[in-house]
Amino acid sequence: MRDQLADALKAGAGADYVEIRLQRSESTHLSYRGREIEQVGRTTGLGGAVRALVKGGWGFVSFNDLADLRASVELAVHQARLVGREETRFAPAEPVVDIVRPALGKDPRQISLADKKRLLDEYNEVIWRTSDKIQTSIIRYHDLSRRTYFANSEGSYIEQEMVDMSLVVVAVARDGSDVQQAFLSRGSAGDFSALENLHSEVEDAARRAVRLLSAKPVKGGTYTVIIDPRLAGVFIHEAFGHLSEADHVYENERLRELMQLGRRFGPPELNVFDGAAVPGLRGSYRYDDEGVPAHKTYLIREGVLVGRLHSRETAGKMGEAPTGNARAINYQFPPLVRMTNTAIENGTVPFEDMLADIQLGIYAKDAYGGETTMEMFTFSAAQAFMIRNGQIAEEVRGVNLTGNVFETLANIEAIGNDFRWNHSGGGCGKGGQSPLPVDEGSPHIRVRNVVVGGE
Amino acid sequence: MSLTLQEFEERVLELARRRAEQAEVFSVETVETPVAFEANRLKQLRTHRSRGVALRVIAGGRIGLASTTLLENPEDLVRDALAAAQFGAQAGFELPSTIEASPPAVFDPAVEALSVDEMVEIGQRMIDRARAENAALLCEAHLDKVVSTVRLHNSRGAAGSYCGTSFSLSFGVNLIRGTDMLDVWEWQTSRRLDIPSDAMVETVLHKVRLAERTAKVPTAQLPVILSPKGAGSTLIESLASGFNGKIVLQGASPVGDKLGKKAFSEKLTLYDDGLLDYAAGSAPFDDEGVPTRRTALVTEGVVTAFIYDLFTAYLAGTQSTGNAERSLSSLPSPSLHTVWMAPGDASLEDMLADIQEGLLVDQVMGAWAGNILAGEFSGNVHLGYRIEKGQIVGRVKDTMIAGNVFQALGNIAAIGRELYPVGGGLRLPYIYLPALGVASKDV
Numbered sequence: 061m062r063d064q065l066a067d068a069l070k071a072g073a074g075a076d077y078v079e080i081r082l083q084r085s086e087s088t089h090l091s092y093r094g095r096e097i098e099q100v101g102r103t104t105g106l107g108g109a110v111r112a113l114v115k116g117g118w119g120f121v122s123f124n125d126l127a128d129l130r131a132s133v134e135l136a137v138h139q140a141r142l143v144g145r146e147e148t149r150f151a152p153a154e155p156v157v158d159i160v161r162p163a164l165g166k167d168p169r170q171i172s173l174a175d176k177k178r179l180l181d182e183y184n185e186v187i188w189r190t191s192d193k194i195q196t197s198i199i200r201y202h203d204l205s206r207r208t209y210f211a212n213s214e215g216s217y218i219e220q221e222m223v224d225m226s227l228v229v230v231a232v233a234r235d236g237s238d239v240q241q242a243f244l245s246r247g248s249a250g251d252f253s254a255l256e257n258l259h260s261e262v263e264d265a266a267r268r269a270v271r272l273l274s275a276k277p278v279k280g281g282t283y284t285v286i287i288d289p290r291l292a293g294v295f296i297h298e299a300f301g302h303l304s305e306a307d308h309v310y311e312n313e314r315l316r317e318l319m320q321l322g323r324r325f326g327p328p329e330l331n332v333f334d335g336a337a338v339p340g341l342r343g344s345y346r347y348d349d350e351g352v353p354a355h356k357t358y359l360i361r362e363g364v365l366v367g368r369l370h371s372r373e374t375a376g377k378m379g380e381a382p383t384g385n386a387r388a389i390n391y392q393f394p395p396l397v398r399m400t401n402t403a404i405e406n407g408t409v410p411f412e413d414m415l416a417d418i419q420l421g422i423y424a425k426d427a428y429g430g431e432t433t434m435e436m437f438t439f440s441a442a443q444a445f446m447i448r449n450g451q452i453a454e455e456v457r458g459v460n461l462t463g464n465v466f467e468t469l470a471n472i473e474a475i476g477n478d479f480r481w482n483h484s485g486g487g488c489g490k491g492g493q494s495p496l497p498v499d500e501g502s503p504h505i506r507v508r509n510v511v512v513g514g515e
Numbered sequence: 516m517s518l519t520l521q522e523f524e525e526r527v528l529e530l531a532r533r534r535a536e537q538a539e540v541f542s543v544e545t546v547e548t549p550v551a552f553e554a555n556r557l558k559q560l561r562t563h564r565s566r567g568v569a570l571r572v573i574a575g576g577r578i579g580l581a582s583t584t585l586l587e588n589p590e591d592l593v594r595d596a597l598a599a600a601q602f603g604a605q606a607g608f609e610l611p612s613t614i615e616a617s618p619p620a621v622f623d624p625a626v627e628a629l630s631v632d633e634m635v636e637i638g639q640r641m642i643d644r645a646r647a648e649n650a651a652l653l654c655e656a657h658l659d660k661v662v663s664t665v666r667l668h669n670s671r672g673a674a675g676s677y678c679g680t681s682f683s684l685s686f687g688v689n690l691i692r693g694t695d696m697l698d699v700w701e702w703q704t705s706r707r708l709d710i711p712s713d714a715m716v717e718t719v720l721h722k723v724r725l726a727e728r729t730a731k732v733p734t735a736q737l738p739v740i741l742s743p744k745g746a747g748s749t750l751i752e753s754l755a756s757g758f759n760g761k762i763v764l765q766g767a768s769p770v771g772d773k774l775g776k777k778a779f780s781e782k783l784t785l786y787d788d789g790l791l792d793y794a795a796g797s798a799p800f801d802d803e804g805v806p807t808r809r810t811a812l813v814t815e816g817v818v819t820a821f822i823y824d825l826f827t828a829y830l831a832g833t834q835s836t837g838n839a840e841r842s843l844s845s846l847p848s849p850s851l852h853t854v855w856m857a858p859g860d861a862s863l864e865d866m867l868a869d870i871q872e873g874l875l876v877d878q879v880m881g882a883w884a885g886n887i888l889a890g891e892f893s894g895n896v897h898l899g900y901r902i903e904k905g906q907i908v909g910r911v912k913d914t915m916i917a918g919n920v921f922q923a924l925g926n927i928a929a930i931g932r933e934l935y936p937v938g939g940g941l942r943l944p945y946i947y948l949p950a951l952g953v954a955s956k957d958v
Contacts, residue, residue: 089844089845090602093761094765096604096605097602097604098604098846099603099845099846100599100600100602100604101579101580101581102580102581102595102596102598103581103582103843103844104582104585104592104595105584105585106584107565107584117557117560118558118559118560119560119561121561121562121563122561122563122564123564123565124564124565124567124584125564128564135562136562139560139562140560142560142631143558143560145556174602177602195765195766195767196765196767232765232888234766237769239768239888240886241889277891280917280953280954281734281957282734282956282957311553311554311653312554312691315691394559428884428885429881429884430881430884431880431881431883431884433696433698433880433897434698435695435696436895436897436912436913437880437895438884438894439881440881440884440893457891458885458886458893458917460881460884460893460894460917462913464912466694509956509957511914511955512915513893513894513915513916513917514952514954515736515918515951515952
């Protein structure tokens with residue numbers, strides 16, 4: 061393979077930079093709707109892409125037919141030439157030759173369809189026996205294993221394998237015309253056993269769905285909010301992670317001014333990092349899709365902006381070092397600057413102390429998801445309770461929170477001492493590439509003046 | 516040795532029909548050429564050539580699926596599908612034995628002939644126009660041309676194919692003043708070269724001008740006008756779920772038991788339409804060979820139909836509505852073609868004139884993250900304007916709107932008299948709701 065790619069790269073002579081990625085993949089999916097199985101399927105794939113850079117302009121060609129490899133290199137270079145009008149500023153990276161095998165736990169490829177189905181059957185049964193208010197269930201399991209062959213015009217050649225799994229179990233409860241749902245979402249990089257023995261968590265989701273039938277919609281307004289580690293992970297991903305992706309910043313002069321290293325965003329207790337070099341998580345890898353080794357990058361230290369996430373292009377244009385964050389969801393897309401495993405570091409405040417002096421607030425837990433447009437962002441709780449007089453009170457539903465990056469991080473009043481990673485299924489979306497495996501982590505945090513939507 | 520796509524498909528069907536009661540081969544071949552402008556200038560040209568094959572079998576009474584982009588060994592694909600079928604859903608339906616094509620036009624030679632140079636020219640003209648008005652704007656334009664061939668044939672003798680074109684255009688601007696960021700964008704997809712690029716720029720510039728000043732709204736129940744785009748990102752996902760035959764069958768749709776009954780304001784009439792010429796959601800037949808059609812989902816407030824594919828229709832004891840949609844790696848599932856709302860009689864000016872204090876909502880963020888099944892939505896008003904005494908007075912920020920789709924559409928003050936395309940699959944008017952939950956920052 062190495063020779064074949066090296067030979068094809070010769071067709072790109074004259075370009076400032078050329079890379080080829082080939083990928084061979086296999087995946088299995090099983091899904092349930094209600095008591096019955098809905099889908100069982102298997103997908104195998106082979107495809108590749110060439111990306112070329114000439115005078116600051118990019119060309120990109122993806123294909124399924126490998127017979128076209130040389131022609132694809134020529135086309136990508138031709139396209140890049142049509143675009144390129146300036147000088148290429150592409151941060152240097154040491155050429156790497158390596159073959160990476162993932163550290164696998166229980167390999168999903170070694171587990172039969174029958175065994176996978178048996179596990180999902182058990183989870184489904186747990187949901188259905190929880191309550192007669194259970195109306196239906198939805199279960200989705202998906203695993204993907206993929207080998208990537210990467211070569212570039214600077215002499216890098218990397219073979220890298222990844223195995224990723226995602227499980228979402230949804231319980232739906234109904235009372236008259238009211239339909240409520242609660243879910244469990246788990247993912248793993250390479251270890252099927254992370255998806256096993258979740259029966260009590262599944263039962264908990266089913267009970268929550270039933271409980272939501274008697275929860276009232278939250279009243280909209282501005283609240284002090286305690287955010288559990290799972291939702292706080294999504295919070296930091298949306299609130300700051302995306303703004304740290306240098307491709308949003310590098311060609312926007314005004315945003316560059318706002319995102320000067322050294323600017324204070326939060327309290328001195330706040331430390332935030334992202335890194336694929338943190339091992340064993342869904343966003344972990346050895347090399348990114350430009351062949352740059354994974355890093356762990358601090359974004360905020362002691363409340364101050366100290367770093368950002370880079371591809372070789374954004375690093376080159378900003379005069380900073382690449383951080384190994386160039387990722388493409390598959391060969392059909394060029395790499396973008398993406399997060400990997402993003403987290404708020406542990407603090408010191410016990411949960412009880414956060415709660416104690418809140419007269420009226422919200423305890424927001426577990427995440428539906430979130431979205432950002434850089435300045436403003438949302439993060440949506442899957443469970444929530446009112447806080448009254450320092451005590452957790454009645455359950456409420458429909459809690460979606462919004463923040464503003466220039467205020468909300470500064471409004472963090474306390475950072476807990478109970479850090480954990482999310483290990484969720486699903487993933488992150490950007491530029492049409494979704495869901496990209498990522499992880500988030502945080503302890504409990506407390507934030508004042510958060511706007512919560514409601515009727 | 517690689518086979519051509521057609522040879523591979525024929526071989527797969529031949530092998531599969533011997534070992535399964537029914538078999539169906541579905542393939543898509545696509546050439547896509549996106550052109551991207553970022554930060555006011557041409558950034559990237561791309562070419563994607565993709566092709567893949569999916570095999571659905573019904574073997575031992577059960578459904579199995581396998582797909583691949585590797586055209587080496589037809590045996591492997593058949594083996595994978597049969598293996599999946601051992602655990603698949605029980606099927607009691609028959610695949611169609613013929614394919615009768617519906618009439619909508621889906622191919623425009625002008626899109627196929629569109630050159631990269633012409634696409635670059637369109638994008639550059641849009642950026643030049645926007646920057647001529649306001650040099651502080653940072654513009655992004657994405658143009659995307661797709662030519663694809665869909666082929667379907669099954670063991671019962673049905674065979675059909677069509678070639679479709681599509682052209683997408685999106686244009687967005689970013690403007691930063693202090694720590695205030697404004698993003699305004701528009702996008703459309705059509706199977707024909709009919710998206711007015713100049714008008715799209717003018718729309719964006721108009722919205723930037725309206726956002727010049729900022730304003731506040733209180734935390735209260737307020738009258739709200741949803742723009743077509745605002746309606747698209749708050750209402751449609753829950754409606755798509757509520758009218759999906761699969762969700763109805765599971766008893767998880769709030770309107771599932773309301774067929775023939777009034778569930779919405781009599782001002783609401785809603786169609787799903789697979790027959791509109793050159794609409795992105797139109798096709799001569801759906802992804803399992805059933806002809807597409809127009810389906811009235813809501814007629815003057817009364818629930819009149821749900822949408823089905825063959826399998827869901829079999830389970831529900833009804834007929835497919837020609838709404839099967841699939842990717843290569845998933846089984847067909849009911850999905851909407853183009854949703855359009857029957858226009859009302861109000862102009863935007865009429866709606867504004869009726870409001871003392873309220874909100875015009877255009878872009879909403881994060882409203883998808885909630886209990887879509889029940890119709891509950893809550894989202895940040897990413898682009899919206901305070902209405903005061905019938906006038907738009909400024910842009911609101913740090914503001915949320917929340918409500919329940921099924922309840923909100925039970926009480927509609929007015930529906931606009933003009934429909935606007937939203938993205939590729941929606942044609943919607945302005946919708947005026949007398950009261951929706953608004954929450955904003957104190958101080």
